[in-house]
Amino acid sequence: MLEELRAALGLLGCLTGADVPEAARSDTSRCGRHLPLALLRPATVEEVSAAMAICHRHGVPVVPQGGMTGLAGGANPGPEAVALSLSRLNGVEEIDREAMARVVRAGTVLEAAQKAAEAEGLLLPVDLGARGSCQIGGNIATNAGGVRVLHDGMTRDNLLGLDVVLADGTVLSQLTRVVKNNTGYDLRHLFAGSEGTLGVITRAVIRLRPLPLPRGTALVALPDFAAVLRLLAMARARLPGLSAFEAMWRDYFGFNQAQLGLKLFPEPPPFAVILEAEEGEALETLLATAMDEGILTDALLAQSLTEARRFWEVREGHIMDAVLPGLINLDVSLTTGRLDAFAGACRQALLGRFPGAHVSFYGHVADSNLHIAVALPGGGTEAEVHGVDAVTYGVVRDFGGSISAEHGIGTLKRDWLGHSRSPAELAAMRAIKAALDPKGILNPGKVLPPE
Numbered sequence: 001m002l003e004e005l006r007a008a009l010g011l012l013g014c015l016t017g018a019d020v021p022e023a024a025r026s027d028t029s030r031c032g033r034h035l036p037l038a039l040l041r042p043a044t045v046e047e048v049s050a051a052m053a054i055c056h057r058h059g060v061p062v063v064p065q066g067g068m069t070g071l072a073g074g075a076n077p078g079p080e081a082v083a084l085s086l087s088r089l090n091g092v093e094e095i096d097r098e099a100m101a102r103v104v105r106a107g108t109v110l111e112a113a114q115k116a117a118e119a120e121g122l123l124l125p126v127d128l129g130a131r132g133s134c135q136i137g138g139n140i141a142t143n144a145g146g147v148r149v150l151h152d153g154m155t156r157d158n159l160l161g162l163d164v165v166l167a168d169g170t171v172l173s174q175l176t177r178v179v180k181n182n183t184g185y186d187l188r189h190l191f192a193g194s195e196g197t198l199g200v201i202t203r204a205v206i207r208l209r210p211l212p213l214p215r216g217t218a219l220v221a222l223p224d225f226a227a228v229l230r231l232l233a234m235a236r237a238r239l240p241g242l243s244a245f246e247a248m249w250r251d252y253f254g255f256n257q258a259q260l261g262l263k264l265f266p267e268p269p270p271f272a273v274i275l276e277a278e279e280g281e282a283l284e285t286l287l288a289t290a291m292d293e294g295i296l297t298d299a300l301l302a303q304s305l306t307e308a309r310r311f312w313e314v315r316e317g318h319i320m321d322a323v324l325p326g327l328i329n330l331d332v333s334l335t336t337g338r339l340d341a342f343a344g345a346c347r348q349a350l351l352g353r354f355p356g357a358h359v360s361f362y363g364h365v366a367d368s369n370l371h372i373a374v375a376l377p378g379g380g381t382e383a384e385v386h387g388v389d390a391v392t393y394g395v396v397r398d399f400g401g402s403i404s405a406e407h408g409i410g411t412l413k414r415d416w417l418g419h420s421r422s423p424a425e426l427a428a429m430r431a432i433k434a435a436l437d438p439k440g441i442l443n444p445g446k447v448l449p450p451e
């Protein structure tokens with residue numbers, strides 16, 4: 001098989017043994033350990049198709065790899081699989097200004113695609129912290145969320161068309177640029193969020209938007225979660241250019257503010273929220289009204305980009321990685337109105353099981369997405385970390401929430417998928433997988449738990 005692959009892809013396109021870089025073993029979750037049989041690096045759609053046809057004939061598993069920034073173990077190969085990296089299939093293709101759309105190859109790094117759009121005076125509306133390494137194909141395969149979801153939706157909402165290579169090498173080309181296209185099943189949405197289990201994404205048509213105006217940024221203090229919800233309703237109604245509404249519970253804001261040596265608010269309030277909107281003046285007026293109505297107890301309006309950056313530094317919480325060894329970042333979603341009730345129940349359950357642990361909450365409230373930062377005393381053993389998952393996802397199930405808002409399932413959340421999906425839904429997913437990949441060679445063992 002390796003000889004056939006070398007003949008199809010050339011020596012640069014098929015690496016084995018010591019030539020396979022360490023980075024091909026694990027994504028950013030760092031839960032992978034295995035050297036794959038080979039690392040395939042096709043440079044064209046035809047090469048992806050040829051590689052898949054060969055692997056299919058030999059019944060060898062294939063694990064698609066993008067920028068390896070995933071946090072769920074989805075791109076990690078086993079020792080019996082070949083890894084298929086899209087990195088050489090990169091670059092932007094033509095732009096269609098009338099359709100506000102651009103064809104982008106799957107291996108293009110997100111930031112490069114964003115810059116190419118900006119050079120045309122347009123915005124590519126997918127954006128996340130890993131922008132410098134993650135790839136468009138990986139963003140689609142994980143249906144990435146990120147920091148613009150409130151305004152522009154998830155990755156799938158900005159996807160007009162797709163080229164996908166199926167398990168047997170068939171190229172399924174649907175590079176459409178139209179917004180309205182009710183011609184039977186919408187196949188592109190099957191592949192968005194499929195985490196490499198249904199096909200290899202090779203090219204995509206991404207919808208572009210006008211570049212946003214300069215934004216106003218505010219950090220506000222609120223007395224309770226009811227006030228957070230009232231502010232969100234006001235902001236949605238009055239700020240059409242609202243692009244961020246990020247809430248931090250007192251435990252998260254207080255911890256990060258102190259670690260950064262900042263005193264943005266003298267005492268950490270029960271809730272702090274960052275708002276960002278294109279309408280700077282309207283934002284200021286809204287804050288004044290909210291203050292008058294007792295929704296806010298304090299408000300800071302950034303007077304410079306440096307000041308706005310300082311607000312975001314607290315929210316991004318990068319310092320936690322340095323000061324909390326073994327930090328666990330959980331990503332779940334619950335109905336917006338129940339986020340605080342969930343946070344209370346989850347905090348109580350985690351601290352009941354792990355006294356002395358750090359537990360704090362923050363999230364994209366408008367997207368019903370909550371992140372939970374947990375650090376166990378002494379870093380925690382593998383079994384204890386598993387225990388954190390069990391406790392948290394148990395509470396998520398009790399609240400009827402989702403165990404993954406934006407990071408995907410991969411291997412790390414696979415065994416909990418039944419907490420958020422019914423047996424009928426799992427059966428439908430298995431039927432789709434069997435129809436598109438009857439030999440089960442595409443990213444086996446990911447997403448779907450064993451029956």
Ligand SMILES: Cc1cc2nc3c(=O)[nH]c(=O)nc-3n(C[C@H](O)[C@H](O)[C@H](O)COP(=O)(O)OP(=O)(O)OC[C@H]3O[C@@H](n4cnc5c(N)ncnc54)[C@H](O)[C@@H]3O)c2cc1C
Pocket residue numbers: 027028063064065066067068069070071073074075086106127128129130133134135136137138139140141142143144145146147195196197199200201202406407410443446
């Ligand atoms: C600092 C940081 C910040 C992050 N912030 C966010 C965030 O705000 N929101 C968010 O949603 N995620 C976030 N992530 C997670 C991660 O960046 C995203 O999941 C991203 O979309 C993964 O893209 P990737 O190219 O790195 O994919 P990889 O990690 O390489 O792969 C992810 C999955 O997609 C599959 N895959 C990759 N490419 C293809 C392809 N071409 N065809 C088919 N399958 C493919 C893989 O098999 C795997 O299952 C963050 C990660 C980091 C490290």
